[in-house]
Each structure stands twice: as C-alpha cells, then as structure tokens.
Amino acid sequence: MANIPESSSSPYSPYDAERTLLRCGCGQDHAPQQHGAAMAASDPDALSRDFIEASLVKAMFPVERVRRNFLRAVGAGTVRAAIASVLPMASLQAMAQDKAKAPLEKKDLKIGFIAITCAAPLIMADPLGFYKREGLNVQLNKTAGWALIRDKMVNREHDASHFLSPMPLAMTMGLGSSQINMNVASIQNTNGQAITLHLKHKERRDPRSWKGFKFAVPFEYSMHNFLLRYYLAEHGLNPDTDVQIRVTPPPEMVANLRAGNIDGFLGPDPFNQRAVYDEIGFIHLLSKDIWDGHPCCAFGMSDAFIQQNPNTFAALYRAVLSASYMASQPKDRALIAKVIAPTQYLNQPEAVINQVLTGKFADGLGNIRNVPERANFDPMPWQSMAVWMLTQMKRWGYIKGDVNYRQIAEKVFLLTDAKRQMTLAGFTPEAGAYKKFKVMGKEFDPAQPEKYVQSFAISKSAG
Missing domain, CATH: 3.40.190.10 (Periplasmic binding protein-like II)
Known part of the structure; x- marks a missing residue:
C-alpha cells in the first residue's frame, strides 16, 4: 500500500489510515476516489476484502478518535497485514456461515x-x-492474584x-x-518464564550454593512451582527443606526482590524483565532452558x-x-x-x-541476548x-x-x-x-x- 507524502495534493490526510484501507493501494491507474468502481469492475473479490478490512477496523475501534490514533501509531499497512495473517478470507467466510447457523446463547x-x-x-x-x-x-x-481467579470461577x-x-x-x-x-x-503461552535473582547474587550462579534462599512463585498449582522444584532437585536441593518457596502474586515479585524479602523468583514476564529494567535483578535462566516448549x-x-x-x-x-x-x-x-x-x-x-515478546533483551549481567523463542504462543x-x-x-x-x-x-x-x-x-x-x-x-x-x-x-x- 502506497504512503501519501505530507506534501501530497490528495484530499486524504497522510495520517488518515482508516481511509487508506479503502483507497487505492492496488497500483492500478485510477484515482483514489475511483477505487471502488474500478475494483468492482476488475476484481470484485478484492473490493470485498477491502471493505471487510475497513469494517473490521471500525468494529475494533468504534470511537473515531481512538481508531485514528491507533492507526496513526502502528500504520494501516501493519493492521492490514495483521488482519490478513490471522483471518484469511476463506476462514472468515467459514466462520460467518458457522455463526449464521448457531446463534449465541450469551453475548x-x-x-x-x-x-x-x-x-x-x-x-x-x-x-x-x-x-x-x-x-x-x-x-x-x-484480577489481583491466582487464588482470586480461582474463587471468581468457582463462584x-x-x-x-x-x-x-x-x-x-x-x-x-x-x-x-x-x-x-x-x-x-487452549494453552495461552509456551515458555515465557525465567528464574530471576537479586543482583547481589551475581557471583552465586551455581544452584548448589542456594541453600537457604527464599524464592517466590505465583501459585502452588503453577508450572512456575513445578519447574523451580524440578530445577532445584536436579541440582541436589530439596525444595521443601533446603530453600523456602513462597506464593507471591506476580505484580508483587519485583517489589519483594527490591526489599530483600526474597532472593529470587521463578515468575512470569514481564516481571523478570522488569527486574532487569529497574536494575534490581538479573535473569539467571529462561524457563525454556529447563523445558523448551513447556x-x-x-x-x-x-x-x-x-x-x-x-x-x-x-x-x-x-x-x-x-x-x-x-x-x-x-x-x-x-x-x-x-x-x-x-x-x-x-x-x-x-x-x-x-x-x-521479541526475545531481544538485556539480561542484567551486561549482555544483550537474542532468543526468539523466549516466549511463544x-x-x-x-x-x-x-x-x-x-x-x-x-x-x-x-x-x-x-x-x-x-x-x-x-x-x-x-x-x-x-x-x-x-x-x-x-x-x-x-x-x-x-x-x-x-x-x-x-x-x-x-x-x-x-x-x-x-x-x-x-x-x-x-x-
């Protein structure tokens, strides 16, 4: 899709990305105002796709100001590519047919x-x-924590x-x-966790030296708890007697690390990276290095x-x-x-x-690492x-x-x-x-x- 320079004489604003989804980006020799008629004549399916894409953007962002601000920030081309990548035309038609046969019981x-x-x-x-x-x-x-998530579902x-x-x-x-x-x-994500330690432990990278450490995990019934226990046990530590493992809501993990209440945590992101960003901790190990694809x-x-x-x-x-x-x-x-x-x-x-999400990150040890599979979905x-x-x-x-x-x-x-x-x-x-x-x-x-x-x-x- 062509971008209109700011000096263009086009009646379209260069930032009106909503309109660019319906204007001429096809490379054909016609003015933007003639796009609809030209496409209807030469490629009616393309016109339908354009119309659906524009309609989807309006449905996603019904408030015009919010819609335009978002499209200005990310670009119409990015939005169009995103729509195409996750919602191919055949799938959209299949979904529409499926929904037509099955009215929703609860919207x-x-x-x-x-x-x-x-x-x-x-x-x-x-x-x-x-x-x-x-x-x-x-x-x-x-929701503040996992116990509350559980209780709200039970209730x-x-x-x-x-x-x-x-x-x-x-x-x-x-x-x-x-x-x-x-x-x-469905599984929401694979990988995407890490063991993060306080900066004072930079010279204590061997888990066998962690006896007496206090660790946080987000919940007892969590992969974080099970992976941390597995990792500690493989290094000869009994997670029930050689260290303390405390349940801590994820948003409180960095604050507890800063205060010295814990020595580290195996927790979800973005809090591992936030500890690095705040210069409080370092990433000892990505969870993908325990089980890649977990x-x-x-x-x-x-x-x-x-x-x-x-x-x-x-x-x-x-x-x-x-x-x-x-x-x-x-x-x-x-x-x-x-x-x-x-x-x-x-x-x-x-x-x-x-x-x-990109896997290009600072680890808190002076390194910039590039691990595309750090988090996956x-x-x-x-x-x-x-x-x-x-x-x-x-x-x-x-x-x-x-x-x-x-x-x-x-x-x-x-x-x-x-x-x-x-x-x-x-x-x-x-x-x-x-x-x-x-x-x-x-x-x-x-x-x-x-x-x-x-x-x-x-x-x-x-x-």
Missing part, C-alpha cells in the same frame, strides 16, 4: 486475567477486535478465565478449593458454561485461537507489545514487553502436558493416593475441541494427543507416569 461475557505477558492472546483479542468479530461483548477483568463471577495451566486440573480434583469441573480450552498459562471455563452455552463457547474459542495464531507470528510481536502495554491491561513500559492443549503436571503434583505431595492420569488429562484438556476449532478456522493442527518432550534432558513418557514419578531421587516421599 456479554466477563473474563478474568492476571496482568502478565502469558495472557497476551486473551488480552489482545480485546483491543484488536477478535471478540467483537465473533459477536461477543467481552469485559476483561484484571461464577467470571464466565471464562486466564488460568495457570495446572489450575483446572487441581480444581477438577478438588485440590486447594471446592471441587468444580474446569477445562483447558506450557504455562491457559484459557478455560467450566463444564457448566460449555454445556449451557455451546455456541458462545465455540465463538469464544475461535476468537482466542485466532489471537493465539497472531501472537505466534514474530512479525506481529511489536504491535502486540504496543496494544497490551496500556494501564487497563499490563500497565508496563512498552520497551519491557517488547524485549520479552502455541495453543495446543496436549494431554501429555497435563499428565506431566499431574506427575509433579504426585511427586511433591499435592495429590495423595492413586491417580488416573489419562482419565483426568483427557477430561480437563480439551484437545479434540481445540483441533476441531483450529480446523474450522483454517489452521492445520498436529496429529496425536500425547506428544513426547524432554525436561532437563530427560524424556517424559506419558504412557508410564507412575514409573516417572518413582524415578526421582528427590521427592516428597523420597526426602
């Missing part, structure tokens, strides 16, 4: 989230209009929620709360919500999956950082979020991931007695629904359900979970 929804980059797909779906395109009016409720104050991926497993089993059947519809946060809802609102569930699923697909594209990360940084969402410096809720989480709950005593790993994993992690919705949206999901992976070089076989639990030298039962 006004409340969704809880914690202000961390893990929730990027769920958050960006609001300002970028993914919910609105599905006919949904979503109110995103920023049905939220229709759906941002979760730590082990939380729906724990809630379904009645661990730490009233029992309620919850589901993981799940962290998830998007889910209760069995009751799905049963009572199947069409709304499908529409919500489409919105979040489309946002996840966009988030997985490196070329869109700078735009995503911009739209999720404001006060109502993450309330963090855009530069901090950009370092996390693969939405597939592999049931083998759920089995691994259950093994760690069993290993550390959160689950007592026998566990039917496969039954729980298949009940809670909605892999079949994810694949169906991804296919309807024009994506091609991978085959299988129990994908294998390695954690710190050790392969996990989801077919033998109890053998895996018993294989560790350090666990709750082994001491």
